[in-house]
Every structure is written in C-alpha cells, then in structure tokens.
Amino acid sequence: MDTAESSSTSKKIQVQRYKPDDNPEKHYLNEETGLWSWLTTVDHKKIGIMFLGAITFFFFVGGIMALLVRTELWTPAKTFIEANTYNQLFTLHGAIMIFLFLVPSVPAALGNFILPLQLGAKDVAFPRLNLLSFYLYLTGAGIAIFSILNGGIDTGWTFYTPYSSTTGGAVTTMVFGVFVIGFSSILTGVNFITTIHKMRAPGLTWDKLPLFCWGLYATSIIQILATPVLAITLALVGMERILGIGIFDPAMGGDPVLFQHFFWFYSHPAVYIMIVPGFGVVSEIITTFSRKHIFGYWAIALSSLAIAFIGFLVWGHHMFVSGQASLASMVFSFLTFLVGIPTGIKMFNWTATLYKGSIDLKSPLLYIFGFFFLFLVGGLTGIVLGSIALDVHLHDTYYVVAHFHFVMVGGMVMAFLAGLHYWWPKITGRMYNETMAKIACGIIFVGFNVTFLPQFVMGSQGMPRRYFNYIEQFQPFHQVSTIGSFILGLGFLMVFYYLVKSLFGGQKATANPWGSRAMEWQINTRPPLHNFHHIPVIINGPYDYHKPMEEFQLGLAESPTDGHGQESDLEVTSDGKEINAE
C-alpha cells in the first residue's frame, strides 16, 4: 500500500507513503553549522541537545559532591573536611541535582527533542521562547555558581527558615539563581502545553497521543502552576534577608512554619515534575521492545493527570512533626495514600503490557526493568512514610534519604538513561556498544542498591540525615554505602564513556533500529532540519503493532507556498476508515 485514497465530501486527498531514509546526506546537524548557528538556533532538536550537554555537566558536578559527602562519612568523626564544608557540599549536591539536573532532564533535554517529532510538528509552538528558556537556565546556573564561589550556602536544598534567614554565606544569590531557573522551567511548560494543543499532525487525536506526550503534558501543568509559588517564596526569603521584613523569622515577627508550607507546596508537586516524564519514557520503551499495544492506554494517560492534580494537595506530609494541627496531618496523610493509587495502576498496566509480547531485552528495556524494581521500592517506602505514626519515627533520618534516592535516582535517573539509550540513535545517528550498555546498567543497579539499601536500615535505627558526625554504631552501614556510591559513580562514568565513544565511529543507526511504530521513528535518522518534508497524516495509534509499518509512514505533500502551516479541518479516509483531523 504505497498510496491511500483519501476523501472528504468536498475534496480528495492523496495520502502517500514517505519512507524514511537511513542515512541522508543532509540532516539537522549539517544543514547549518558553526558555533553561532547553535547559539542562535530555534531548532527544538539543537536546544534539546544543548540542554542535554548542560545537564550532563551538572550531573557530574553534583555527583562529585555526593562522592565527597560519602567519603567524609567513612568515619564517625572528621575524615577529611570540616563540618561547614560538608554542609555546603550536601546542600549544593541536592540543589544542583534537583534544580539543574533532574527537573530539566527528561522534559527540557529529551522532551524538547522528541515531543515535536511525536506530534508530527516542525518545531514547538514558540521556538524563540524555547531558546530563551535555555538561556534562562544558563543564567540561573551561572548565578548559582557565582553564589558558590562567593560564600557558598549551607542551608540544605530546602532553605528552611529561620536558619536560611540568619545564616551567613550567599543564600540570597543562590535563591535568586533558583528563581531564574524556575522561569526556564515555566517557559518550557507553557511551550509544551501549547505545542500539544496546537501542533498535532492531521489525524493525531487525543486518543492517539503517545503516552510520552501525555506525561509531558501533565508535567507542564505542574510546572506552570507550582513553580511560581517557589519563585514567590524564594523572593520572600530574599526580601527578609535584604530588607529585614519579618515574614518567616520569628525574631522579626514572622512564622517559620509558613515557609515550609510554601516550600512544599512547590516541592511536593516538583517531585512529580521529576518523575511523571519518566513514566512517559517507560510506556514508550515497554511497548517498543515488546512490540505490543500498551495495556490500559487511558488508565496510564489519565493517572498522570490524576497524579498532577492530587499531587498539589499532599504537601503537608513533609510536615507531620513540624507542629501542624493533627487534623491537617490526618488529611494530608489520607490524600498521600490516594496519590499512591494512580502510581500503582501504572505499574500494573506496564506489567500487563508485557503479557504475550515479543520481548527483546535490549539495553533501554533493561534500564526500564531497573526502574521498575527501584521505583517500586521507592514508592512503597513512600507509603511507609505517608503513614503518620511511622513518619514520626522516620522523618529526617536516612530512611527518607534512601526513599527519595530510590524514586529520584532509581526512578527518574534510570528512566532518563533508558530514554537516552532509546533515542540515542535518532538523536546522534549512531549506535552505542550494546554489551557495554548492558554491563553498565548492571553496575549501576548493583551500585545503587549497595549505596542506598543500607540507608533504609540505619534510618530505621535512628540515624538522622545531614549529620557530619555520627555515633559509632552506624559506621558499618555508612561504609557499605560509601563503597556502593563509588560503584555507582563508576557505572555512570562508563555510560558516559561508551555514549561519547559511539559518536566517533559508532555503527551508523538506521531510521528505525527498534522497529517502533511511534512517529519519531518514521523520519530520517538523523532527522532533517525541519523534521518532516511532508505533512504526516496519522491513521493509527502509536502502539498499534498489529498494523503494518507502512501505515505509520503516510503523509501529504507539502504545499510549496506554506512551509509551516498544517491543513486544518481535514477529513481523510484510508482503507475505508474515517479519521478526523482537528
């Protein structure tokens, strides 16, 4: 079926097949070249790559800090650095990993590259805003680095008042940096929502939207609604420090617990900013590598929205021992359990997708299985912490540290790596060394568990977090954890090594190496500068593996006058089926 006859009442349209090229001469990387073309690009793919470079850099900076922290904890007293240095290190480790790595990781880096391709669009809705978002990120990061060199900060990434209103160092500068980065995140959110609403190719109805797009859609909603609250809160901290207005510091008549409400009103939803895009990656990879239709499409799509929504109502579970009213604690605990349900539903649906699939255990899928186990542990320990009586014991101990590393590193970083491996051929046009990828995945998995499982035990035993000195009883656990962290670090380095190596002389990738049905695989590898030389027309869902590949490569010839516009109100039929394009 090379061409399909399509008709509407008024006009007949020729939908024809556009077979992607494996290694075209011209692609987005060589159609425009030179440093200037990168710095001023509005191409979502290049912006995505620049984000990828920046977050990789900060991941390693944050990682080195983590290793220094872990090394210091080798002995119960001072090992090699001062208490204050230690406090600055764990603060920066947390702040960098969260604001500079994890929040932009999947959305701004992978999402930027993939989202328009999945929608069949030539770019995001606001390409210039997209570039601005990147520069805001860089500016914020620059301000943060400046604050590190200019006195540092030792408040923890949570900036709790009144400690943060009174301690020395460059808190105000750092807070301003995070404020600026917040706007980068908001702009990405606005851009994605508009793009998903307005830029879908003809035939791409909401029920055919890839789940990765659904994930990014839910994430963008949270980014837009929650980030301004963080911005305002941090601005208030800055005002308190500079102008001496009493907002949070009781010495000036403020309320320190109010800060915690504001902060977690952002930061709890933010943990979903850090995981929901990962859910999207999981759905894409599971279906591709089991060549099977996703199980429970709507359950997965809507549970992301449910999480985004309920996620706004549970912030108080970080404050069970802060002195908030017992009634408030009860309500927050209840809602916390409700948010666990949609997450569980996703896990079950993914598992069911594997049933009767054709499962090819390639490295992206292997990373996803890593995600499965680690995220499951992270999620279930979240249930433990959501139970008030248990949280009273476990709050601010290493149990919590282990919990959030299981979800953030075990969950999101694994999902990010899975996505990176999955889309690497499309992005770079090269294949990495598959054996190395599998070994690295194993090393990361083992290293991670050796690092963080002992932390559950010592946390339950009572070891508080953010401790420079600790009592001797905990030393064996700390030492195992430190050893694990170096194994983990080795794993990440290995990934970096073989991915970079693949750029130089890795095997050339074909257009669709995994045999996926999703739209981003139906174009050239590497993609052309404007993604599509035709207007893609979608007649099947992205997971319709029972349909032949040809049906996923249909499109309309582009009218030469109007390069960017998409035909609206188009009715197309193919094989006698009606499809509606909005």
Added chain:
Amino acid sequence: MDAIKDFFLPPAKSTLAEQTDALFWFVHGSSLILTIGLIAVIVYFVYKYRRKSEDEVTPLITHNNALEVTWSVIPLVLVLIVFGWGYQVFMNQTVVPDDAYEVNVTAQKWIWQFQYENGAQSTGKLHVPADRPVKLIMSSKDVIHSFFVPDYRLKQDVVPGRYTEMWFNAPEPGESIIFCTEYCGDGHSDMLGEVIVHEEEEFENWLAENAGGGSKPEDLAPEEWGEQLAQEWACTTCHSTDGSQMTGPTWQGKFGSEQNFEDGSTVTVDENYLRESILEPNAKIVEGYPAVMNTYQGQLNDEQINAIIEYIKTLK
C-alpha cells in the same frame, strides 16, 4: 525473629513504641510480598515471551476494565488500612494523658536544656521518672531544631516563637539517646542528648538535690566544676581545650594572651573579656571566626561563669 528486629529497629523503650513497630512490620511485610510478586511476574513474562523471531506478531490486547478495577481497589483497601492504623497510633502519640509530669525543653545551637518544676535545670541530660507519662513543652531560642528519641519512636520539631509538645512513658529505668533531626548548622550533628529514666524514688532525690539549679556541688573545686559546666553546656562543641581547630577559638593558652578582632582592635584576655564573651558573644568578634555563638545571659549565673573562667585559666 528477634535478630531481624534488632537489626532494623532500635530497642523499644516506651509504652507506644511497640504499636509503631507493629505497623512498621505490617507495611514492610506486605510491601515485600507485593515486590516479590510483581518482580516474579515480570521475570516470568520476560522469559516466557522473549522474542523468538524478528517477524513475530503480538495479539491486540488494549485494556480490561475488570482488571483495572481489581488492581485499583485492592491496593486502595490496603493503603486505607495503613492510613487508619497510622492515624490511630499517631493519635495515641499526640493525646497527652492528664497526669503527665511536665518538663520544659529549650533548644538552641547546639544544646538541649531542661527545666523542672522546682527550678532544677539540666543540660544535655533529661531526667525523668520511670513508668509515668512525661510531657515535654518545647521551644527554641534560635532556629528550628527537632527532638528525636529513636528508642521511643518519637520526634517533634522545636520551633522558635511557639511551643510544641510531646509525651512518652518509659516503663523501665535506663538511658536513651536524643538526636537533633532538624538541620541547624555546623554543630547539628553534635547536638545530642540523653534521656535518663530513674526509678521514681531516685528521680525525686535527683530533683531535690538540684532544686533551684546552678550552685556548686560541695565536693568540687571551682575549676573542676567549671570543666563540668563547659561539658554540660556544650561549650566544648566549638571550643577545644587542647589547641585543635574547631568552630570557635581554642581555650588553650587563651587567658593572658593577645586577642585580635575582626574590626582590627586587640585586647589582652582577662576575666572581664571572658565574661563579656559569654554574655555578649558578638560584642567582639575574634578574627577569622564566624559570629555564631549565642548569649548565655540569663542561663549561666555569676557563680557558674566564675567557675568556667577559673577552668579556662587552668588551660595553659
């Protein structure tokens, strides 16, 4: 069984600790079963349905409402149990029995202080009677701290500008460690304390001996008492007595030495300077050190300050 318990949890030394532990085991037990179950299913699927040829076709299975409902409702019931149970234990932890014995707790960087009904005071060590509910009325002088006793499975933030409460009943005499669990700066991890649970009678004796607080025990020389106070009031968290570098300047060789200040002035260390430094620490900031020390005005009386000064004089 006991070995597993001891591996994961500290000894249970309050009347409510067992309740928390029961829930702890319930949630972890059911989680473990769920994890093993789900992982087993995945491993089985990955093996059973591994790709055997490149042109394999998979059946079209899009959804199944009965399954969706099942795996929503069963976990929902489970988490509701965990919720209700957790809330119930929490209420037991929160509602203070009427006959509780009250102790006031003051937190500041980086010490815990306790004040008792008869004016007795203690620092770092909380003395309580066994087998009787004890209620702590807590507040902080500077930033937020958090009072955590793992053996009791209890924790409560201690906030400046307001009072927070917590209660426990320790049936047996013994000792349990207190941690500060809200990050409060350089000395955060040294802000430890101890709960000392006495038999009722022993406790009454201790209380009587310390009534009115802060006078020198008969059998100690002033400088010996000073040394004890310096430990108790946690001066030594920041000031070494052997010349080693810590958050504050060392006390070794301090008396009679020449001191340089941030503002360029100098002074020869004498009794007046030491007294001022204890009562108004930020009046003169020693060169190269952060201005982080709190005042001890209203906390140490003159007799105690004199004793500490005597002690510092002995550190040549």
